[in-house]
Amino acid sequence: MKKYFPFFLLYKKALILAPLLVIIDVACEIVQPDLMSKIVDVGVGHKNLHYILQTGGLMLVLSIIAIAANVGNIYYSSHASVGFAAEVRKGLFKKIQEFSFSNLDKFSSASLTTRLTNDVNIVQEVIMMSLRLLIRAPLMLLFAVVIAVSINAQLALVIAVAIPVLGISMYIILHQGFPYFEQMQRRLDKVNAVVQENLVNVRVVKSFVREDFEKKKFGRTNDELREMAVKASGMVVMILPVMQLVMNISIVAIVWFGGNAIISGSFQVGQLMSFITYITQILMSLMMLSMTIMTFSRARASSDRILEILNTTVDIVDSPEAKEKDLLVQKGKVEFKNVSFKYHPDAEAYVLKDINLVVNAGETVAIIGATGAAKSTLVQLIPRLYDVSKGQVLIDDVDVRDYTLPNLRNNLKLVLQQNELFSGTIKQNLKWGNPQATDEEIISAAKDAQAHDFIITFPKGYETVLGQSGINVSGGQKQRICIARAILRKPAILILDDSTSAVDTATEARIRSSFSTHLKGTTTFIITQRLSSIKSADRIILLDDGAIIGSGSHDELLKSSPVYQEIYHSQQLVS
Amino acid sequence: MKAAIQPAGLPGRRGHIFVEKPKNAWQVMLRLWRYLSRQRGALFLILFLLLLNITTTLLGSYLLRPIINNFIIPRDIPGLIRMVVLLLTIYGIGAVAGIWLNRLMIVVAQKTISVIRADLFSKLQSLPLKFFDTHNHGDLMSRFTNDVDNVSDSLNTSILQLLTSTITLLGIFALMLYISPLLTLVTLVIVPLMLLVAAKIIGKSKGFFTTQQAALGAADGYIEEMITGQKVVKVFCYEAMAETEFEKLNYDLRDKATQAQLYSGVMQPVIQNLNTINFALTATVGGLLAILRGFDLGGLAAFLQYSRQFGRPVNEISGQYNSLQAALAGAERIFQIMDEVPETSDAPEAVTLANVKGEVEFKAVTFGYDAGKTVLRHISITAKPGQKIALVGSTGAGKTTIMNLLPRFYDIQAGQITIDGIAIKHIQRADLRRCMAIVLQDTHLFTGTVLENIRYGRLEATDQDVIAAAVLAGADSFIRRLPKGYDTVLQNDGGNLSQGQRQLLNIARATVAKPAILILDEATSSIDTRTELIIQQGMDQLMKGRTSFVIAHRLSTVRNADEILVLENGEIIERGSHETLLKLQGKYFELYNGQFD
Numbered sequence A: 001m002k003k004y005f006p007f008f009l010l011y012k013k014a015l016i017l018a019p020l021l022v023i024i025d026v027a028c029e030i031v032q033p034d035l036m037s038k039i040v041d042v043g044v045g046h047k048n049l050h051y052i053l054q055t056g057g058l059m060l061v062l063s064i065i066a067i068a069a070n071v072g073n074i075y076y077s078s079h080a081s082v083g084f085a086a087e088v089r090k091g092l093f094k095k096i097q098e099f100s101f102s103n104l105d106k107f108s109s110a111s112l113t114t115r116l117t118n119d120v121n122i123v124q125e126v127i128m129m130s131l132r133l134l135i136r137a138p139l140m141l142l143f144a145v146v147i148a149v150s151i152n153a154q155l156a157l158v159i160a161v162a163i164p165v166l167g168i169s170m171y172i173i174l175h176q177g178f179p180y181f182e183q184m185q186r187r188l189d190k191v192n193a194v195v196q197e198n199l200v201n202v203r204v205v206k207s208f209v210r211e212d213f214e215k216k217k218f219g220r221t222n223d224e225l226r227e228m229a230v231k232a233s234g235m236v237v238m239i240l241p242v243m244q245l246v247m248n249i250s251i252v253a254i255v256w257f258g259g260n261a262i263i264s265g266s267f268q269v270g271q272l273m274s275f276i277t278y279i280t281q282i283l284m285s286l287m288m289l290s291m292t293i294m295t296f297s298r299a300r301a302s303s304d305r306i307l308e309i310l311n312t313t314v315d316i317v318d319s320p321e322a323k324e325k326d327l328l329v330q331k332g333k334v335e336f337k338n339v340s341f342k343y344h345p346d347a348e349a350y351v352l353k354d355i356n357l358v359v360n361a362g363e364t365v366a367i368i369g370a371t372g373a374a375k376s377t378l379v380q381l382i383p384r385l386y387d388v389s390k391g392q393v394l395i396d397d398v399d400v401r402d403y404t405l406p407n408l409r410n411n412l413k414l415v416l417q418q419n420e421l422f423s424g425t426i427k428q429n430l431k432w433g434n435p436q437a438t439d440e441e442i443i444s445a446a447k448d449a450q451a452h453d454f455i456i457t458f459p460k461g462y463e464t465v466l467g468q469s470g471i472n473v474s475g476g477q478k479q480r481i482c483i484a485r486a487i488l489r490k491p492a493i494l495i496l497d498d499s500t501s502a503v504d505t506a507t508e509a510r511i512r513s514s515f516s517t518h519l520k521g522t523t524t525f526i527i528t529q530r531l532s533s534i535k536s537a538d539r540i541i542l543l544d545d546g547a548i549i550g551s552g553s554h555d556e557l558l559k560s561s562p563v564y565q566e567i568y569h570s571q572q573l574v575s
Numbered sequence B: 001m002k003a004a005i006q007p008a009g010l011p012g013r014r015g016h017i018f019v020e021k022p023k024n025a026w027q028v029m030l031r032l033w034r035y036l037s038r039q040r041g042a043l044f045l046i047l048f049l050l051l052l053n054i055t056t057t058l059l060g061s062y063l064l065r066p067i068i069n070n071f072i073i074p075r076d077i078p079g080l081i082r083m084v085v086l087l088l089t090i091y092g093i094g095a096v097a098g099i100w101l102n103r104l105m106i107v108v109a110q111k112t113i114s115v116i117r118a119d120l121f122s123k124l125q126s127l128p129l130k131f132f133d134t135h136n137h138g139d140l141m142s143r144f145t146n147d148v149d150n151v152s153d154s155l156n157t158s159i160l161q162l163l164t165s166t167i168t169l170l171g172i173f174a175l176m177l178y179i180s181p182l183l184t185l186v187t188l189v190i191v192p193l194m195l196l197v198a199a200k201i202i203g204k205s206k207g208f209f210t211t212q213q214a215a216l217g218a219a220d221g222y223i224e225e226m227i228t229g230q231k232v233v234k235v236f237c238y239e240a241m242a243e244t245e246f247e248k249l250n251y252d253l254r255d256k257a258t259q260a261q262l263y264s265g266v267m268q269p270v271i272q273n274l275n276t277i278n279f280a281l282t283a284t285v286g287g288l289l290a291i292l293r294g295f296d297l298g299g300l301a302a303f304l305q306y307s308r309q310f311g312r313p314v315n316e317i318s319g320q321y322n323s324l325q326a327a328l329a330g331a332e333r334i335f336q337i338m339d340e341v342p343e344t345s346d347a348p349e350a351v352t353l354a355n356v357k358g359e360v361e362f363k364a365v366t367f368g369y370d371a372g373k374t375v376l377r378h379i380s381i382t383a384k385p386g387q388k389i390a391l392v393g394s395t396g397a398g399k400t401t402i403m404n405l406l407p408r409f410y411d412i413q414a415g416q417i418t419i420d421g422i423a424i425k426h427i428q429r430a431d432l433r434r435c436m437a438i439v440l441q442d443t444h445l446f447t448g449t450v451l452e453n454i455r456y457g458r459l460e461a462t463d464q465d466v467i468a469a470a471v472l473a474g475a476d477s478f479i480r481r482l483p484k485g486y487d488t489v490l491q492n493d494g495g496n497l498s499q500g501q502r503q504l505l506n507i508a509r510a511t512v513a514k515p516a517i518l519i520l521d522e523a524t525s526s527i528d529t530r531t532e533l534i535i536q537q538g539m540d541q542l543m544k545g546r547t548s549f550v551i552a553h554r555l556s557t558v559r560n561a562d563e564i565l566v567l568e569n570g571e572i573i574e575r576g577s578h579e580t581l582l583k584l585q586g587k588y589f590e591l592y593n594g595q596f597d
Helices: A002-009 A012-030 A032-044 A049-098 A101-105 A109-130 A133-151 A157-200 A202-207 A211-236 A239-263 A269-310 A320-325 A375-380 A405-410 A426-433 A439-448 A475-487 A505-518 A531-535 A554-560 A562-572 B025-072 B077-126 B129-134 B137-179 B181-228 B230-235 B239-293 B297-309 B311-338 B399-405 B429-434 B450-455 B463-473 B476-481 B499-512 B529-543 B578-584 B587-596
Strands: A334-341 A352-359 A364-368 A390-395 A412-415 A493-497 A523-527 A539-544 A547-552 B360-367 B376-383 B388-393 B414-419 B436-439 B517-521 B547-551 B563-568 B571-576
Touching (some): A002 A049, A012 A032, A012 A049, A012 A133, A012 B239, A032 A269, A032 B239, A049 A269, A049 B181, A049 B239, A101 B230, A109 A133, A109 A269, A109 B181, A133 A269, A157 A202, A157 A211, A157 A269, A157 B077, A157 B137, A202 A211, A202 B436, A239 A269, A239 B025, A239 B077, A269 B025, A269 B297, A352 A547, A364 A375, A364 A531, A405 A412, A412 A475, A426 A439, A426 A475, A439 A505, A475 A493, A505 A531, A505 B587, A539 A554, A547 A562, A554 A562, B025 B077, B025 B137, B025 B297, B025 B311, B077 B137, B077 B311, B137 B181, B181 B230, B181 B311, B230 B239, B297 B311, B360 B399, B376 B399, B376 B571, B388 B399, B399 B547, B429 B436, B436 B499, B450 B463, B463 B476, B463 B499, B499 B529, B517 B529, B563 B578, B563 B587, B571 B578, B571 B587
Parallel strands (some): A412 A493, A493 A523, B388 B563, B436 B517
Antiparallel strands (some): A334 A352, A334 A390, A539 A547, B360 B376, B360 B414, B563 B571
């Protein structure tokens, strides 16, 4: 919760004024029934017209003050709650921008998005609520009890009985209902899972003609959900009638005891009337309070999810020395020195084991190996997306940790396996590679990536809007745009992580040939399954289970490495 | 007195902040009613109990008048006892009615919502593939979750509360008029004022909500995009730019949301305050009337009770109105799907299919996903029983599209497709699909055991059949090494298995189906070549003696095909065996050498 403090501080004026205004509102509101009883008992009782008008006028003035206080309260609590939510959102967004890859791996994107949107909204609602209801309900309760006791302490005993009775019955209902709600949620998740599975598996369902089978399966989970929903909601809807009953019995009790007191002369009709109003007020406030607390406990989960992000320690940051030195990547020589790596410090086995590798500036290296050989892991250590567990990665003979992250990554481009384009025009997307790029540079990069030809077939060419509101490009086209984006600045080091898998081989060959003329000085790493791409590399690194088990040209490896032979033959099959 | 107990402005009601309006509210309500009215009997009972409940409430408050006038003031204790017993009885009846009507409503609501859910699911099952290919899955999911939830909440509570509030309001008004028409005039001055304020605020806040919604959409969209692409953001050092961009959107949202929040938040308290003014005026005028015109004290007491209760139903109605709107908008989206056109039903003369030999023929087939945009032109293919036909070509050449036509996922525009000489449009769709099995590149599984997942191919398959199929597909050995073997439960789409293992399960599933025709669509393209070799063996076993269509990225897997078809831009440009095609030195030669030079 300490993490929230700076955000609150920005809106402290609103946070102090809002509750103060609630107090004024409650004070004006709560004396009304008492004043009314005086109109009846004093005014009507003594036939004092002047008194009635005076008291009525006072009631009116107080109500108008209450309106002003209320509007003020809503004004300040809107500002405070919405403003606070905005600051939290900003804080979360900033934090995520600082996250390292291993920080990101701990959360799914969907979960991060939910935290920034839904969870923040829920917290906003709760703060809005706290600044009014959470203060108003207990105050109302307290004031009403005080006034009721001051009117007639004996009759107030009815309240002393009613409050615990209502409190206990609410507790029983909620306590019983809660497990039902949890079960209902689980069954709801099951129903959703069936729907989700059917959506991704629609071709399977249809091709095996399993529509009726799925309907029956859904019918069962749906029925299970309904049974539990009836139980759970059935408990909650009991709250109102039970509340009604407690309140009505209290009123009857007051009519009886109060009536007797009036008959014996120790009580007055107006007081009886106001007493009934106060007990209604008290029990309502009690219910309001418990409802508010219930919403609060739901919002707690949201707040915990938000804090989890704010409290995450970012594990890759610029060291003070790196900032001081401010080195730039120049040539692009890459060296792995005794590098071992595991994703989680507690993991038993290393994903990469004792890697030693020197790649000279301008060299093209292909990295191959089976799925799970840690090829992507290896290259992700170069731009410091992860930090080595042991050993060192050096660029131009300087440890990558001695560069600042922007300096390191600006001249080193990695085309990820799971790549993303953003909504906006193709040109805007390409400019990610270099915000200052001219149109000529953009077109030249697109031509090198074999993207120019298809881009100009779109009616709007480079101004074509991508993403949800625009057109969708095919997988191969997307990959080519991603490559163009990465080579826009002609980086010193370029890493292509299986980034042409959806591009056909002929096009890929053309991309390679334009690289060899336009990206001559660039050190290039290529991860691929395709033999043709492998063979054009200066050197092939064969990775197996996190270790380098072979290195050399195609012919050398074909002679020396049995694993390479196996891979080669698996692609050639019978030849 | 107890009508006052409805929890007006329950904290944190979802409908309050973001309200979306249905486009055609009346039509949606009518359709919802058609669902609800299946339980007309229960609904009548609910209505009866509701009226009973409200009557006891209003009557209870009214009895305050005779109690004060006729028993307390005249000091009639036995009479007071009688009245107290009467009150207790009335409230007792009210409580029983209240409990039952709420529980009944839940049963009715949940039954209705489960029927709607089942209908929606059935509808989805009946929709053609085109629907799923052109609709976002997230959006479809949200209709099942958010929209159905909104309707469910509304059926659970909103309808009942709206009815209660409206009837109570009318009842209170009638009784006020009965007790003192003169005093009712005071209320008649305040109520229009309340309605005016409510209308003004609602009108104002509508505009603010629209602008807030737009700002929210922009901010949420940006968040989602930047988080999904976060790794790219880092690789391109775009963090600072993203923060600046987001800050603009975020503060814009804050300013718009503050206004919207202010207007939506202010309504309930102000209406409540106006009601207090009403109370103050009523008390004053009532007091004056008591002195000047001999208005009875009991009547004043009852009247004041009513006037205090007046604001709550007004607030309640405006609050529930919002959730009802959200529910109707949700229901509208649900009904939109229900109105989608299902797969065309089988023609009456459609034949059943048995003992399929597996002869497949495409005769000059032309097809486009959208009218006017042809994707395939004059495709002719002949596959004799047991033959292996390969489809190769660049991405987007139309390979998958051809294979979407055979099981009639899409219907062709011209030409003909036949199986064993019968045009597929004359075959009952279920029979048609049952005679073929498809193995796709995406290896999705269902929650359930390994055994259940394989048996999905043929539900009648015995455990032995399933195991035999797994052995044939080469999946048996890894399955036996799973913690519980064939009874291992797969969750989250088989997340605990490797992609290769999931693919082997898919092949076993196709094997157990014993199809006459097999379609393998890039079944191994995202798997490394060594794993592929293992899977390949399973697939070769599976293809034995069946007509198979293979779409492959890696040409090594198709060179033993009986015929290879090379596709480009929706047309077959080359056809023949591997050797013939190589000799041709055309596109196939180029593709092949691109991979194996």
